[in-house]
Amino acid sequence: MSAPGLSQDPRHPEPAEFHLALACLVVALGGVLLGLQVDGNGALVGTGLAPFGIGAVVALSATLFQAVRAHAVPRDVIGGFSALCGFLGIAFIVGGVLAPGGGWMFFEVLIAVALLARRHASARPAGPDLRASTVAVLAVMLLFKLWITWQGSEHRWQVVSLPIPILASIPLPVLEPIQRVSLGEFTPQELGFPPAGLRFGSTLTFWAAGFALAAAGLLWRSRAAVEHENDRIHATIHELPSGLAALVEKLLPEEEWVELGLHGLSERMRRKRIEALVGERLRWRRELENAFGNLDVLALANPGGFTGEVLRTLQLEAPDQTRRTP
Amino acid sequence: VRFAARRHRAHSAVEPRRCPRYRQRAVARLLQNGRARILALMALTGALLVTGVAVRGIGGKLPPAPEDLPAGSRALSEPMQFMLRGGGLRMRELADRLDPELRKGWDACSRLPYDLTDCPALLTWIDGPAGQKIERLLADLRKGNNDAALAALALTVQIARTSRWQPGIFDGHEDAERLGSLLQDWLRAWGPRSADDPQLLEPALAGLLLYGRVMRTAYNEPAIGRAYAPYQRARAFLDELTGAREAQPTPLGARLAARHPRAWSSLRGRGDFLAGADEEAHGLFPEIDGECGG
Numbered sequence: 001m002s003a004p005g006l007s008q009d010p011r012h013p014e015p016a017e018f019h020l021a022l023a024c025l026v027v028a029l030g031g032v033l034l035g036l037q038v039d040g041n042g043a044l045v046g047t048g049l050a051p052f053g054i055g056a057v058v059a060l061s062a063t064l065f066q067a068v069r070a071h072a073v074p075r076d077v078i079g080g081f082s083a084l085c086g087f088l089g090i091a092f093i094v095g096g097v098l099a100p101g102g103g104w105m106f107f108e109v110l111i112a113v114a115l116l117a118r119r120h121a122s123a124r125p126a127g128p129d130l131r132a133s134t135v136a137v138l139a140v141m142l143l144f145k146l147w148i149t150w151q152g153s154e155h156r157w158q159v160v161s162l163p164i165p166i167l168a169s170i171p172l173p174v175l176e177p178i179q180r181v182s183l184g185e186f187t188p189q190e191l192g193f194p195p196a197g198l199r200f201g202s203t204l205t206f207w208a209a210g211f212a213l214a215a216a217g218l219l220w221r222s223r224a225a226v227e228h229e230n231d232r233i234h235a236t237i238h239e240l241p242s243g244l245a246a247l248v249e250k251l252l253p254e255e256e257w258v259e260l261g262l263h264g265l266s267e268r269m270r271r272k273r274i275e276a277l278v279g280e281r282l283r284w285r286r287e288l289e290n291a292f293g294n295l296d297v298l299a300l301a302n303p304g305g306f307t308g309e310v311l312r313t314l315q316l317e318a319p320d321q322t323r324r325t326p
Numbered sequence: 327v328r329f330a331a332r333r334h335r336a337h338s339a340v341e342p343r344r345c346p347r348y349r350q351r352a353v354a355r356l357l358q359n360g361r362a363r364i365l366a367l368m369a370l371t372g373a374l375l376v377t378g379v380a381v382r383g384i385g386g387k388l389p390p391a392p393e394d395l396p397a398g399s400r401a402l403s404e405p406m407q408f409m410l411r412g413g414g415l416r417m418r419e420l421a422d423r424l425d426p427e428l429r430k431g432w433d434a435c436s437r438l439p440y441d442l443t444d445c446p447a448l449l450t451w452i453d454g455p456a457g458q459k460i461e462r463l464l465a466d467l468r469k470g471n472n473d474a475a476l477a478a479l480a481l482t483v484q485i486a487r488t489s490r491w492q493p494g495i496f497d498g499h500e501d502a503e504r505l506g507s508l509l510q511d512w513l514r515a516w517g518p519r520s521a522d523d524p525q526l527l528e529p530a531l532a533g534l535l536l537y538g539r540v541m542r543t544a545y546n547e548p549a550i551g552r553a554y555a556p557y558q559r560a561r562a563f564l565d566e567l568t569g570a571r572e573a574q575p576t577p578l579g580a581r582l583a584a585r586h587p588r589a590w591s592s593l594r595g596r597g598d599f600l601a602g603a604d605e606e607a608h609g610l611f612p613e614i615d616g617e618c619g620g
Contacts, residue, residue, distance in 0.1 A: 021367035028371045031378030039386045046384035155591040194386030
């Protein structure tokens with residue numbers, strides 16, 4: 001049994017592959033918990049497919065926006081699987097934090113799309129990505145959802161009810177309807193409550209744990225996906241003889257692989273890209289050495305000031321064959 | 327010898343596969359295999375992802391109410407009628423279902439609350455000879471079966487209907503407190519049991535709402551401030567009976583929340599926690615105002 005894209009040595013897979021698989025497992029666990037609520041009878045009831053559908057639309061928009069910017073495509077089984085987990089994880093988490101109905105839900109959808117369409121400057125895992133700042137905003141949305149869910153579980157069908165000064169202090173029952181003003185009214189249908197009502201405490205535990213797992217899993221997946229891509233590039237470079245591989249790794253340091261566009265490429269494209277980059281770096285080095293060789297340092301003796309400082313740096317840092325005594 | 331050796335080899339080749347320890351070793355070997363481990367993780371994750379989508383479709387449903395379940399041949403139809411104004415018309419029906427031991431006291435006293443016409447103050451009447459007889463009958467009925475319990479509650483509600491317990495401007499709140507004690511005794515004995523009793527559920531909830539109304543009258547009676555003894559007694563008793571301040575309500579509390587949400591939400595709140603019950607009791611028993619409907 002062999003799956004393309006998994007490590008060739010069955011006993012020693014790359015650690016990043018394990019990390020990716022475990023991160024996906026954590027995301028999936030969080031997704032299950034975010035999809036459940038406990039009704040008044042103590043039975044487990046689903047949160048409905050509609051919020052998940054909206055979450056999937058947001059995840060799709062984020063995936064498209066990010067794919068257009070990054071051009072990163074999963075190139076192996078584990079990468080594709082992790083991209084799928086990323087997509088479903090974002091659908092789960094967005095569906096879990098959105099207010100299930102009312103006008104503010106669409107406002108939240110817009111915010112979620114805007115936040116998720118951005119991506120890390122330095123990391124490009126295949127599939128939709130999640131930033132820590134986005135997780136913070138999503139956590140605020142979850143708190144808002146928990147607040148209105150708690151209000152509903154107490155049969156208070158508004159976001160907040162404020163007393164009107166002076167009028168609220170008059171103890172006359174006939175004035176009760178006008179003593180308070182309700183902001184953001186909603187209905188049990190908008191909240192997606194089960195017919196038997198909701199047990200807020202148990203449901204809060206499910207949703208909070210689900211959100212924490214899904215968010216942590218998505219962040220972990222992002223890091224692991226970058227490491228996994230680095231492992232693939234490393235494996236390609238180490239197909240070369242060891243001395244040559246070490247030289248290529250000096251020319252193309254690992255910290256620059258994302259910026260050099262080596263992530264998310266097919267095997268053939270990655271090799272061509274490495275060849276091109278090695279050639280480019282060597283050309284640049286040769287041009288630099290030539291420039292040093294042609295530099296007439298004596299003509300610029302004792303210039304002082306800014307020029308003098310630059311010259312002193314050149315004498316200290318320049319290659320031996322280009323260093324001259326003034 | 328060759329045959330025995332061949333048989334031994336065949337046996338040793340087959341037998342380990344059946345052995346649990348062999349199976350454990352095989353699983354352990356599989357899990358040591360890194361690629362197999364990742365594939366196993368991926369399979370588990372895939373199953374969880376599918377589950378994560380599927381669980382969202384689980385629909386909730388209301389369990390059938392106790393009174394909607396098929397009832398036996400002895401079930402009383404429309405037990406709430408015994409609580410309402412026309413309850414006296416069906417008292418014969420209840421009497422036929424009482425134990426013979428209770429029947430004697432019932433025949434002697436059960437008409438007394440229905441025959442009250444001059445709206446006496448509750449405390450005065452209950453401490454008199456007729457009131458004491460009724461109080462003893464109520465205590466006996468509470469110890470009987472659910473028919474006797476229904477009869478006891480019906481009599482208590484009738485006492486609330488035909489006696490005066492609404493405080494005046496200068497009167498105390500003792501009448502209301504005493505009536506509240508009668509209802510509380512019944513609710514303590516039968517409230518928890520009535521949550522799943524088709525005959526007693528609606529009457530018990532009605533009794534609970536009336537208790538809320540009576541006790542609210544008792545603690546709101548002072549022209550200024552609040553009578554804290556009845557307030558705290560009602561608070562403690564209803565918290566225990568309904569679980570209003572617990573993480574999970576009691577079964578009776580859950581029924582109250584489902585059928586009388588206004589009463590439930592105010593019960594879970596602070597301050598005037600019986601306002602909702604008072605409102606709902608007013609809708610249910612408009613004639614029970616502490617002044618004999620006058």
